[in-house]
Amino acid sequence: MGLEPDKRWSSEMAAAQSGDAAAYERLLRDILPFLRLIARRERVPSDMVEDIVQDTLLTIHRIRHTYDPRRPFVPWLAVIAKRRSIDAQRRFGRISAWEQAAPDQLETFPDPAANIQIELEDKREWLHRALKDLPRKQREAVELVKIRGFSVSEAATASGRSAGAIKVNIHRALQALRKLFEER
Amino acid sequence: MSNTTDQLIEMLARDIAPIRRLRPPIIRAAMWLGTVAFLGAFVIFTFANLGVFIARARHIELDVELLGSFTTGFLAVIAAFYLSLPDRSPRWALLPLPSLALWLSGSGASCYHQWLINRNGTWKLGESSHCLLFILGIGLPLGAALMLGLRKAHPIAPLRVAVIGGLGVAALATFLLQFFHPFDVTMMDLTIHTIAVAIVVSIIAWRRSWALG
Numbered sequence: 418m419g420l421e422p423d424k425r426w427s428s429e430m431a432a433a434q435s436g437d438a439a440a441y442e443r444l445l446r447d448i449l450p451f452l453r454l455i456a457r458r459e460r461v462p463s464d465m466v467e468d469i470v471q472d473t474l475l476t477i478h479r480i481r482h483t484y485d486p487r488r489p490f491v492p493w494l495a496v497i498a499k500r501r502s503i504d505a506q507r508r509f510g511r512i513s514a515w516e517q518a519a520p521d522q523l524e525t526f527p528d529p530a531a532n533i534q535i536e537l538e539d540k541r542e543w544l545h546r547a548l549k550d551l552p553r554k555q556r557e558a559v560e561l562v563k564i565r566g567f568s569v570s571e572a573a574t575a576s577g578r579s580a581g582a583i584k585v586n587i588h589r590a591l592q593a594l595r596k597l598f599e600e601r
Numbered sequence: 602m603s604n605t606t607d608q609l610i611e612m613l614a615r616d617i618a619p620i621r622r623l624r625p626p627i628i629r630a631a632m633w634l635g636t637v638a639f640l641g642a643f644v645i646f647t648f649a650n651l652g653v654f655i656a657r658a659r660h661i662e663l664d665v666e667l668l669g670s671f672t673t674g675f676l677a678v679i680a681a682f683y684l685s686l687p688d689r690s691p692r693w694a695l696l697p698l699p700s701l702a703l704w705l706s707g708s709g710a711s712c713y714h715q716w717l718i719n720r721n722g723t724w725k726l727g728e729s730s731h732c733l734l735f736i737l738g739i740g741l742p743l744g745a746a747l748m749l750g751l752r753k754a755h756p757i758a759p760l761r762v763a764v765i766g767g768l769g770v771a772a773l774a775t776f777l778l779q780f781f782h783p784f785d786v787t788m789m790d791l792t793i794h795t796i797a798v799a800i801v802v803s804i805i806a807w808r809r810s811w812a813l814g
Contacts, residue, residue: 435619442614449606471609478613480755482620483686493688500687500757584612592605 422447427490434481445474451491452498459502471592473501475585547597551590554578558586623754626682626689633750634678637743641777649780662707663779669704670776673697677769678747684762685754685813694765697772704772708791732778736797740774744805748812756813763809767802774801 426444433441449470456469476497484493548556562569562583573580623629645651657663677697683689747766756762775794805812 433617434622436617438614438617441617442610445610445613467606471606474606474609474613476757480687480757483623483754484688485622485625488688496687497757580616581613581618588609588612 422451423489423491426494427486430481430484430490431486434484434486445477448494451494455495455498456502459499459506461502461506465505468592469498469502469505472505473498475589476501478581478585544594547594551593554582555586555590555593558583559590562587623686626686627679629750629753630679630682633682633747634675637746637773641773644777645780651780654780657782665707666704667707667776667779669700669702669707670772670779672700673704674769674771674773674776676700677765677772681747681751681762681766681769684758684765685751685756687757691758691761694761697765697768701768701772704775708794732782733793733797735778735781736771736774736794737800739777740771740797740801741804743770743774744801745812748805752813759809759813760806762813763806764802767805768798770805771798771801 426448429440429444429447433444452470452473453466456466456473457463461469477494480497484490548559551559569580569583573583578586658667680693680696683693684691744767747770748763751762751766775798778794
């Protein structure tokens with residue numbers, strides 16, 4: 418652990434590329450402050466920093482095969498983190514350009530029991546619509562694992578994708594649904 | 602650390618499998634270019650009228666144009682492989698620019714010469730339309746093959762990879778075209794070639810997310 422971060426992270430990533438899960442987990446935890454620092458330096462709003470960090474972790478996972486251990490690790494990591502911050506801000510800018518604040522809808526029935534049924538129907542319809550709007554791979558992964566109860570490896574076999582891809586798709590789908598739910 | 606970040610790290614680390622590192626970009630570029638060179642040579646020696654080509658190749662303008670288009674294609678493909686990796690400098694995008702200038706000046710000189718002296722009334726879309734179809738017909742499949750090679754890196758800045766890669770395949774298609782071009786380039790041809798190159802680059806750049814994964 419006495420090594421400077423670049424060399425330590427580089428050897429941890431090399432070990433992760435060979436399948437060392439402990440080294441990979443250690444590396445991903447170690448780099449978190451660095452990822453947050455870059456996101457803040459790129460002027461990402463503080464409520465979005467953690468989203469960007471998670472997005473960067475997913476990107477690192479997806480392209481970890483592009484890292485060459487003969488080269489320094491920090492520049493490789495910094496470019497990914499910076500790029501994800503810029504992309505997220507562009508996406509955020511595009512979304513907020515189209516968003517408009519809607520007035521609160523406060524209409525309810527006087528009988529609270531009637532509202533429960535209506536809210537339940539609303540939630541069911543909302544969930545159905547939200548699932549339908551997810552990208553195909555994410556929707557399939559959620560349906561197979563979270564709704565039909567398949568294991569990840571069964572879902573991977575069923576969909577012809579890797580177990581890692583299924584996990585990433587589920588994580589992304591749940592993140593998107595959570596975000597949509599919070600925005601309701 | 603937030604709960605979801607913590608969970609995500611656990612999820613990513615769990616069941617991580619060994620992966621094969623990408624080969625160095627120069628090796629991947631050389632393999633791609635080698636395959637294209639082999640196929641290109643086969644097409645030229647099988648279908649091109651080399652007698653006509655050799656007669657035309659006595660003009661220095663054509664030689665400059667050939668050198669320019671080949672070098673642009675060759676260097677742009679190498680640059681695209683470097684640009685597809687996150688830790689390589691974006692300045693790789695500049696690599697094909699000097700040869701692009703040489704290519705354009707060679708084409709310009711050739712067409713200026715032909716336009717003024719040999720071929721009056723060339724502003725008709727006759728044989729030039731074949732050039733357009735040739736560049737699109739060769740450039741787009743080559744572009745698809747190049748994107749297949751590049752997508753392994755999941756480029757994080759896909760636009761510049763797609764534009765430089767698109768320029769590379771369009772330049773190689775234009776280089777190949779010269780072996781099937783029975784006459785020197787005119788102003789109309791140059792315009793059509795430029796439009797064809799722009800179409801190839803635009804289509805690849807437009808479909809970059811799909812093409813580059």
